[in-house]
Amino acid sequence: MKPRLIVLASKNIRNRGVRSWLTMIGIFIGIAAVVALISMGQGLQAAVTGQFAALDPDKLIVTNVDTLFGPPGSTAVKKLNEHDKELIESVNGVDIVVQRLIRTASFEYNDKTDFKFVANIPQEKEAIQVVYDALNLELEKGRLLDENDRRKVILGHDYMSDDFGKPLRVGKKVIIQREEFEVIGFLKKASTFTLNGIIIMPDEDLRDILDIGDEFDILVVQVKDMDKLSDVKDILEKKIRRDRDLDEGEDDFSIQTPQQGIQTINTILDTINLVIAGIAAISLLVGGIGITNTMYTSVVERIREIGIMKSVGARNSDILTLFLAESALLGLVGGIIGVIIGLALAYAAASGISAAFGGLDFSISLNVPFLIFAALFSVFVGMISGVFPALQASKLNPVDALRS
Amino acid sequence: MVTKSNQRTLIELKNVKKHYFMGDNIVKAVDGITLEVKEKEFIAIMGPSGSGKSTAMHLVGSLDIPTSGKIFLDGVDISLLTESRLAQIRGKKVGFIFQSFNLIPNLTAKENVMIPMTFQSQSRNESELKAEELLRMVDLGDRMQHYTNELSGGQQQRVAIARALANDPEVILADEPTGNLDTKTGEMVIDFLKKLNEQGKTVIMVTHDADLAKEHANKIYWLKDGKIEKITKG
Numbered sequence: 001m002k003p004r005l006i007v008l009a010s011k012n013i014r015n016r017g018v019r020s021w022l023t024m025i026g027i028f029i030g031i032a033a034v035v036a037l038i039s040m041g042q043g044l045q046a047a048v049t050g051q052f053a054a055l056d057p058d059k060l061i062v063t064n065v066d067t068l069f070g071p072p073g074s075t076a077v078k079k080l081n082e083h084d085k086e087l088i089e090s091v092n093g094v095d096i097v098v099q100r101l102i103r104t105a106s107f108e109y110n111d112k113t114d115f116k117f118v119a120n121i122p123q124e125k126e127a128i129q130v131v132y133d134a135l136n137l138e139l140e141k142g143r144l145l146d147e148n149d150r151r152k153v154i155l156g157h158d159y160m161s162d163d164f165g166k167p168l169r170v171g172k173k174v175i176i177q178r179e180e181f182e183v184i185g186f187l188k189k190a191s192t193f194t195l196n197g198i199i200i201m202p203d204e205d206l207r208d209i210l211d212i213g214d215e216f217d218i219l220v221v222q223v224k225d226m227d228k229l230s231d232v233k234d235i236l237e238k239k240i241r242r243d244r245d246l247d248e249g250e251d252d253f254s255i256q257t258p259q260q261g262i263q264t265i266n267t268i269l270d271t272i273n274l275v276i277a278g279i280a281a282i283s284l285l286v287g288g289i290g291i292t293n294t295m296y297t298s299v300v301e302r303i304r305e306i307g308i309m310k311s312v313g314a315r316n317s318d319i320l321t322l323f324l325a326e327s328a329l330l331g332l333v334g335g336i337i338g339v340i341i342g343l344a345l346a347y348a349a350a351s352g353i354s355a356a357f358g359g360l361d362f363s364i365s366l367n368v369p370f371l372i373f374a375a376l377f378s379v380f381v382g383m384i385s386g387v388f389p390a391l392q393a394s395k396l397n398p399v400d401a402l403r404s
Numbered sequence: 405m406v407t408k409s410n411q412r413t414l415i416e417l418k419n420v421k422k423h424y425f426m427g428d429n430i431v432k433a434v435d436g437i438t439l440e441v442k443e444k445e446f447i448a449i450m451g452p453s454g455s456g457k458s459t460a461m462h463l464v465g466s467l468d469i470p471t472s473g474k475i476f477l478d479g480v481d482i483s484l485l486t487e488s489r490l491a492q493i494r495g496k497k498v499g500f501i502f503q504s505f506n507l508i509p510n511l512t513a514k515e516n517v518m519i520p521m522t523f524q525s526q527s528r529n530e531s532e533l534k535a536e537e538l539l540r541m542v543d544l545g546d547r548m549q550h551y552t553n554e555l556s557g558g559q560q561q562r563v564a565i566a567r568a569l570a571n572d573p574e575v576i577l578a579d580e581p582t583g584n585l586d587t588k589t590g591e592m593v594i595d596f597l598k599k600l601n602e603q604g605k606t607v608i609m610v611t612h613d614a615d616l617a618k619e620h621a622n623k624i625y626w627l628k629d630g631k632i633e634k635i636t637k638g
Contacts, residue, residue: 015510308507399467
């Protein structure tokens with residue numbers, strides 16, 4: 001291996017100017033996609049999992065599900081209600097059942113109105129504690145709601161910024177759905193953007209301002225023994241089915257363990273990852289073929305040059321090395337640019353998403369060994385793509401080559 | 405310089421033939437040539453176009469492999485050498501000068517001269533110094549960083565001469581070195597070859613210019629139809 005052949009190779013690539021850049025496009029799209037994907041993937045996974053971190057491992061989540069089964073006209077979801085709550089409470093192994101409502105409502109302060117998520121806090125002391133534990137709520141200022149509070153709210157961390165033109169403080173009055181509420185506390189910055197933008201108010205007040213009857217969005221079921229979580233889940237499913245006269249597979253409700261929730265999201269993320277990885281693979285393949293094509297063209301154009309080099313003592317292996325070095329360099333430069341573009345894309349997407357969902361903790365993982373691997377993989381693609389043209393060049397007969 | 409029997413034989417061709425197919429016809433480019441090149445000789449290979457003189461020169465320079473017959477380079481039968489060994493020896497023992505200069509475009513004069521040394525694994529510093537020295541020798545000290553397309557024909561051929569000398573070969577093979585040059589520049593190139601021969605290099609020049617051959621060479625092989633027609637002293 002003669003290092004000066006690499007110098008010569010880089011000179012040849014620079015001399016081909018625009019053609020070299022065009023050749024590298026396929027490679028850098030492919031590498032950029034992979035780098036953006038991996039760098040974002042871990043951050044995205046962490047951010048999304050963070051949304052579920054609020055869920056405790058000893059709780060089951062019962063929700064309403066839209067179903068396509070059943071006779072026509074009956075597709076309206078049967079909402080969870082007090083009857084279901086009592087049914088679940090009667091099951092052995094269930095400690096406490098907490099009703100949750102998460103709705104949107106208009107929020108007005110300093111004559112500015114916005115639509116926000118509103119969540120209830122139950123009215124029983126024990127249940128309140130379950131919600132605080134489950135959501136891992138921590139106060140930045142003020143105090144939490146207790147069972148005796150009415151027309152009072154706690155606000156997420158986002159409300160502490162000056163979005164409404166005038167700072168919100170504990171003790172200020174705000175208008176929610178045309179009703180006046182007093183702010184009694186602010187939450188600490190949480191890893192979930194829904195929590196940072198949320199309004200928490202007593203259950204009764206929420207039902208009152210939004211005119212909600214006997215229905216719940218979510219029932220949080222705390223079990224007595226964490227190890228029996230899935231047993232309790234099975235029993236609950238059977239009981240509710242029997243109560244609603246449903247066959248298996250016709251469920252209009254869903255019971256999830258916290259792990260299942262994370263799994264569902266992970267499945268979606270995996271699918272997205274797979275699609276992007278597929279695009280990256282195709283792009284790298286096309287990029288590789290582009291390099292092969294350019295190298296073949298280059299061999300044909302430089303037949304005479306190859307003859308000259310052979311006449312001054314170049315061995316077949318020298319010519320092979322020279323051409324392989326050129327295709328490897330195309331891969332290397334394409335790879336490095338790909339890594340840079342990929343990182344730029346990842347950071348742009350991360351700041352875009354963070355801005356869209358204020359407070360979503362979406363950080364890019366800068367995995368240096370992986371980035372080096374990506375660039376080296378690109379070199380590998382370049383070399384593989386250059387093998388056949390380089391072999392063809394090295395085997396040229398010097399006399400024929402000089403005559404061309 | 406007169407041929408003496410005690411001079412070492414550098415290259416020897418024994419009944420060498422080079423035939424190739426062109427469609428259905430066999431072209432007998434070289435058809436049984438036997439010759440010896442001794443050190444410090446100035447040899448001319450003469451002949452009309454199509455007489456096989458270029459093919460003969462490629463064979464003498466071991467750039468081409470004969471269809472039959474033996475070629476000895478410094479006493480070694482080249483058919484016994486591997487491709488890479490032969491390339492290595494060729495690069496070291498033989499320097500080529502072509503009619504059309506055959507410089508590599510996109511490289512500067514100096515880089516062109518450095519190319520043969522690259523393939524002999526010489527260090528960059530060493531080859532750079534050597535290339536500069538050679539270019540000064542051919543009066544191109546002020547053109548080292550020029551690209552080949554910025555040089556005149558005569559200058560390009562002088563770069564080619566410098567390149568041929570890069571690995572300090574014993575034999576210089578010149579294929580119609582003045583063919584693409586005007587008379588005056590041609591004479592300058594010949595003067596360089598003459599000087600090199602006086603310094604002890606063996607020069608083999610292919611030409612169709614009889615006056616040129618007679619004036620400078622001390623031995624002339626006259627080729628016709630791939631065979632040696634006659635050998636005369638210059």
